[in-house]
Amino acid sequence: MKLRAGSSSASLSDSTRVRLPVRVASWLLDRPLLGQTQSAKRVAGHLLKQPARQGVVLAQSRLGQLLCRDCGNSRDRRIGLDLLRQAARAGDPLAQLEFGRICVESGRGEEELARHWLEQAAAQGSSEARRLLGRLSTRS
Numbered sequence: 001m002k003l004r005a006g007s008s009s010a011s012l013s014d015s016t017r018v019r020l021p022v023r024v025a026s027w028l029l030d031r032p033l034l035g036q037t038q039s040a041k042r043v044a045g046h047l048l049k050q051p052a053r054q055g056v057v058l059a060q061s062r063l064g065q066l067l068c069r070d071c072g073n074s075r076d077r078r079i080g081l082d083l084l085r086q087a088a089r090a091g092d093p094l095a096q097l098e099f100g101r102i103c104v105e106s107g108r109g110e111e112e113l114a115r116h117w118l119e120q121a122a123a124q125g126s127s128e129a130r131r132l133l134g135r136l137s138t139r140s
Contacts, residue, residue: 018051018054018056019051021047021048021050021051021059022047022048022051022056022058022059022062024044024047025043025044025045025047025048025059025062026044026058026062028040028043028044028047029041029044029062029066038070041066041070044062044066045063045066045067048062048063048066049063052064052083057086057087057090057091057092057095058087058092060083060084060086060087060090060092060095061083061084061087061092061094061095061098063080063083064080064081064082064083064084064085064086064087064095064098065080065084065094065095065098066080067079067080067083068080068081068084068098068102081099081102084098084099084102085099088117088120091124093120093121093124093125093126093129094121096117096118096120096121096124096126096129097117097118097121097126097128097129097132099117100113100114100115100116100117100118100120100121100129100132101114101118101132103117104118104132104135104136111136111139114132114136115133115136118132118133118136119133
């Protein structure tokens with residue numbers, strides 16, 4: 001049986017090429033000991049970069065979290081926040097939670113923005129988002 005260039009198997013390999021780096025990066029970051037090492041975070045960041053640029057929401061979320069938590073310079077942190085915002089808008093509950101948490105902790109009067117994203121995450125079942133919303137309500 002011959003495969004044609006326009007067949008569905010060609011597009012399947014394209015989606016596999018995008019998913020595989022995201023799966024490997026997630027596996028690296030989710031290992032308890034391995035995921036805490038700088039080398040594993042660096043490799044995961046490189047694996048997530050291209051899929052995040054292509055609009056893969058999970059890659060945007062994971063890379064955004066990585067850049068916001070583990071990078072010391074303001075440029076990487078700003079890129080991480082932008083990636084988290086994109087993933088949060090796409091409906092990723094972990095990105096919504098993380099973006100809301102960063103807004104809460106920023107101390108720059110972003111309570112309404114934090115409340116919005118935490119409510120979105122809580123609506124998708126995040127108990128951590130509910131806890132942060134409660135803490136945010138006691139401040140007001």
